Structure formats: C-alpha cells, structure tokens
Amino acid sequence: MSLDAAAGPLQVDPLIDDPNTRIIVCCGAGGVGKTTTAAALGVRAAERGRRVVVLTIDPARRLAQSLGIDSLDNTPRRVKGIEQDGTGPAGELHAMMLDMKRTFDEIVEAHADAERARAILENPFYQSLSAGFAGTQEYMAMEKLGQLRARDEWDLIVVDTPPSRSALDFLDAPKRLGSFLDGKFIKLLVTPAKMGGRAGMKFLNVGMSMMTGTLGKLLGGQLLRDVQTFVTAMDTMFGGFRTRADATYRLLQAPGTAFLVVAAPERDALREAAYFVERLAEEEMPLAGLVLNRVHGSGAARLSAQRALAAAEALEPEYPEYPEDEYDESGEHEADAPDLTDLADESDRSDESDESLVQSSENLAEARIVDHGSGKTGVREATGASPESPPVDHAPEHPTPLEAHHEHTTEELTAGLLRLHAERMQVLAREQRMRDRFTALHPEVAVAHVAALPGDVHDLAGLRAIGEQLAAGDAGNGRTAT
Numbered sequence: 001m002s003l004d005a006a007a008g009p010l011q012v013d014p015l016i017d018d019p020n021t022r023i024i025v026c027c028g029a030g031g032v033g034k035t036t037t038a039a040a041l042g043v044r045a046a047e048r049g050r051r052v053v054v055l056t057i058d059p060a061r062r063l064a065q066s067l068g069i070d071s072l073d074n075t076p077r078r079v080k081g082i083e084q085d086g087t088g089p090a091g092e093l094h095a096m097m098l099d100m101k102r103t104f105d106e107i108v109e110a111h112a113d114a115e116r117a118r119a120i121l122e123n124p125f126y127q128s129l130s131a132g133f134a135g136t137q138e139y140m141a142m143e144k145l146g147q148l149r150a151r152d153e154w155d156l157i158v159v160d161t162p163p164s165r166s167a168l169d170f171l172d173a174p175k176r177l178g179s180f181l182d183g184k185f186i187k188l189l190v191t192p193a194k195m196g197g198r199a200g201m202k203f204l205n206v207g208m209s210m211m212t213g214t215l216g217k218l219l220g221g222q223l224l225r226d227v228q229t230f231v232t233a234m235d236t237m238f239g240g241f242r243t244r245a246d247a248t249y250r251l252l253q254a255p256g257t258a259f260l261v262v263a264a265p266e267r268d269a270l271r272e273a274a275y276f277v278e279r280l281a282e283e284e285m286p287l288a289g290l291v292l293n294r295v296h297g298s299g300a301a302r303l304s305a306q307r308a309l310a311a312a313e314a315l316e317p318e319y320p321e322y323p324e325d326e327y328d329e330s331g332e333h334e335a336d337a338p339d340l341t342d343l344a345d346e347s348d349r350s351d352e353s354d355e356s357l358v359q360s361s362e363n364l365a366e367a368r369i370v371d372h373g374s375g376k377t378g379v380r381e382a383t384g385a386s387p388e389s390p391p392v393d394h395a396p397e398h399p400t401p402l403e404a405h406h407e408h409t410t411e412e413l414t415a416g417l418l419r420l421h422a423e424r425m426q427v428l429a430r431e432q433r434m435r436d437r438f439t440a441l442h443p444e445v446a447v448a449h450v451a452a453l454p455g456d457v458h459d460l461a462g463l464r465a466i467g468e469q470l471a472a473g474d475a476g477n478g479r480t481a482t
Contacts, residue, residue, distance in 0.1 A: 009473025010289035010448035044467030046093035072097035289446035
C-alpha cells in the first residue's frame with residue numbers, strides 16, 4: 001500500500017459544502033499555484049450554492065481574465081457565468097485583489113478624525129511605510145480578511161496568501177508589524193508629544209539630543225522629522241493595530257477556518273509545505289489538508305522506464321560503420337567524389353586531348369545517340385532500333401546516413417517516443433518519492449492531487465476542471481510501474 005494512500009484523499013466538497021466553514025486559507029511557497037487553487041475553490045463552492053468572495057494578492061491579469069473580469073481591485077466584484085451544478089441553486093462569486101496601500105489608507109480613515117487622517121496620509125514616511133514596509137502586505141491581507149468577515153455579506157471567504165520567499169511570512173507578519181509599531185524606538189519618538197509643553201521640549205532637547213543627532217546624520221533631518229510627525233499622528237491608532245491583529249489571529253484559529261497547504265511535487269516546495277504544517281500545528285490552527293498541484297501522470301504507466309528504454313534500444317537501426325571522414329559535408333561518399341589531384345593532372349593534359357574528345361563526341365552523335373521525342377534520348381542499337389537506355393544508378397556502393405535514416409524512420413520515431421515515455425516515468429518516480437517522504441513525516445495530512453496542465457488556466461471552464469480534480473482527491477495521482 002502506498003504511503004499517500006494510507007493518508008487518505010482530501011475531501012474538498014464536504015469542506016466547501018459545510019455552512020460552518022467560513023474561511024479557507026490557501027497558503028504555501030510562491031509559484032505553486034495558490035492563486036489558481038483559491039479561484040477554483042471559489043468557483044466550485046459558488047456553483048454548489050455558497051456566497052463566496054475570493055481575496056487574491058496576485059497582481060497578474062490572467063486571474064481576472066479567467067474569471068471574466070477586466071480587472072480586479074480593492075473592491076469585491078461580481079463574477080458572471082456561475083452555473084448551477086445540479087446539487088441546488090447556484091450561489092454567487094465575487095473576487096478582489098488586495099491593494100495594500102489602499103487598505104492601509106482605509107484603516108487610517110476609519111480610525112482617525114478627518115484632520116489627523118489627512119496629516120497621516122500626506123506624511124512622506126507613512127507613504128513609504130504603507131507602500132513597501134516589510135510585512136505590510138501580509139498584515140494588510142489579515143486586515144482585509146477581518147474587514148470582509150465583519151461585513152458578513154459572504155458565507156465563505158477564500159484567501160490567497162501573499163507570494164513570498166517563505167510561506168511562514170503570512171503568520172509572522174502581523175506580529176512583526178505590531179512589534180515595530182509597539183517597539184521602543186516608536187515609543188521613544190512619541191514620548192515628547194505625549195508629555196507636551198515645556199517638559200516635552202526639555203525632554204526632547206536634553207534626553208534625545210544625542211540620539212536624534214545621530215539618526216539625523218544617518219537618516220537625514222527631514223526623514224527623522226517625518227517619522228516623528230507620523231508617530232505623533234498615529235499614536236492613538238497603535239493600540240488598534242495590535243488589537244485587530246490579535247483578533248484576526250484568533251479568527252484564524254477558530255473552528256470555522258480551514259487551512260489548505262498548496263505545494264508542487266518538488267523538494268523545496270514540499271519542504272516548505274512540511275514546515276508550514278508543523279507551524280500550523282504549533283499555532284493550533286486548523287489544517288484541512290495538502291493540495292499537490294502539477295502532478296504528472298501517464299496513460300501507459302504499466303510500461304516502466306526500464307522496459308521502455310530496452311524496447312527503444314532494440315528498435316534503433318544499426319548503421320554501417322564508416323570512418324567519420326568517409327563522407328563529405330554534402331553526404332557524398334568520398335570514394336565517389338573526384339580526386340583533386342587527378343583533376344589537376346587531367347587539366348594539364350586537357351589541351352592534348354581536346355581534339356580527340358571532340359571527335360569522339362561527333363562519332364557518338366552520328367552512331368548511337370538518338371532523340372526519342374519529349375526530350376528523351378536513347379542509344380541506337382546495331383539493328384537500327386532505338387529503345388530507351390536503362391537508367392544508370394549513380395548511387396554509391398554503400399548508402400549514406402541520410403538514406404539509411406529514411407529507411408528506418410518508423411523504427412526511429414517509435415524508439416524516440418519510447419525514450420520520451422521513459423523520461424516521463426522517471427519524472428513520475430521522482431515525484432512519487434517526494435510525496436512519500438512528505439507523507440512519511442505527516443501521515444495525518446489528507447492529500448488532493450491535481451494533474452499538471454499543458455498551459456495556464458484562461459477561463460471559468462479551466463477553473464471548473466481544476467475544481468473537479470480537487471473534489472476527486474486522489475484522481476490526479478500518477479503511479480509508476482514496478
């Protein structure tokens with residue numbers, strides 16, 4: 001029995017049909033198909049009656065095009081073309097793409113009065129922070145998730161986590177940003193504003209003169225003033241960042257949330273998936289299973305790589321063994337090619353033999369060469385008849401490699417296909433070993449396999465096809481022959 005068979009296939013349909021499932025988080029390393037998996041889950045859940053919103057972070061336009069939408073932004077947009085699958089009335093599907101800066105702006109506008117919000121939004125340090133601070137994208141994805149859940153307009157939210165070099169960034173980012181905002185440096189900068197009046201100025205001038213002077217040289221005086229202005233304006237909101245981050249973190253731990261770890265059957269991707277599985281267990285977050293994308297299969301899996309290679313070798317023709325220099329570049333046999341030395345000797349004797357050559361030609365014309373019509377010539381026989389002369393075979397005694405190749409085209413083509421099959425079976429065997437290693441470490445994790453596709457998904461039909469593979473669980477699992 002195979003190891004991944006022991007773990008059992010992932011049951012996707014019961015997961016998305018359960019009304020208690022309110023959030024599905026697709027996480028994993030970058031480039032393993034998280035966005036497509038999230039979209040396929042959203043389409044399948046909507047066509048089975050759920051009201052779904054898919055929150056994606058991937059800025060590529062191909063996802064919007066596959067959903068039939070011109071573009072995605074920070075506002076959920078209705079996806080047309082959702083059909084009833086026969087199990088009940090069709091639901092709804094909305095999709096949106098996280099706008100990190102706009103989400104940050106919405107937080108400021110929602111938790112500060114108009115004057116303070118304007119001061120924050122126009123602050124240069126805030127503009128840099130909201131556009132590119134490390135961990136901001138992951139934190140804003142958590143913020144947006146909390147906003148969507150609070151609106152209660154959808155009964156299922158599917159989250160495509162941000163692409164990052166490490167899948168663990170998604171869980172670490174809220175704490176990291178919160179630690180920055182609650183850090184000693186920020187508190188030190190905000191202390192003078194809290195003290196106010198002369199006491200604050202005295203503290204700033206005396207207690208911080210050395211530090212601000214050093215930072216001013218390192219960062220620039222204007223940047224330091226921008227940071228202080230930002231911190232002063234954001235002071236009342238710092239606690240809110242931490243509170244909301246903690247609330248969203250608890251939401252991810254709730255029973256209504258399910259994590260799907262997405263990976264490809266490759267060493268690095270599965271190693272990252274194993275780390276994420278272990279981290280989710282440490283954080284007590286509910287793991288539904290593993291989605292393994294781009295699994296290769298074969299319709300002739302009974303034919304092993306070894307047997308295919310042996311058959312290919314038996315079919316490959318054996319060419320006559322000639323020395324490598326026996327053929328010139330044009331493929332002519334060198335024995336049939338004129339010798340350059342002989343040509344030079346003949347050229348030296350050409351003047352002496354011209355007269356005899358002309359005479360011989362005239363004799364041939366008079367005695368033997370005749371015209372049969374339509375441009376054909378023949379040889380006049382002694383009896384006076386003039387049948388066509390048989391064609392003269394100018395082929396070399398041994399066939400050239402090109403001629404031998406044509407004679408064996410079918411066999412070589414078959415051998416080439418067998419070698420391609422052997423390579424595919426070797427890929428299958430390698431992927432199977434990768435899966436077995438993962439399942440040996442985590443036999444409790446249910447797995448769904450999605451077969452490798454020849455190209456990207458471009459429409460709803462393609463997303464439906466992936467959804468069907470996800471629901472089938474183990475149907476995309478390629479097997480190797482023994």
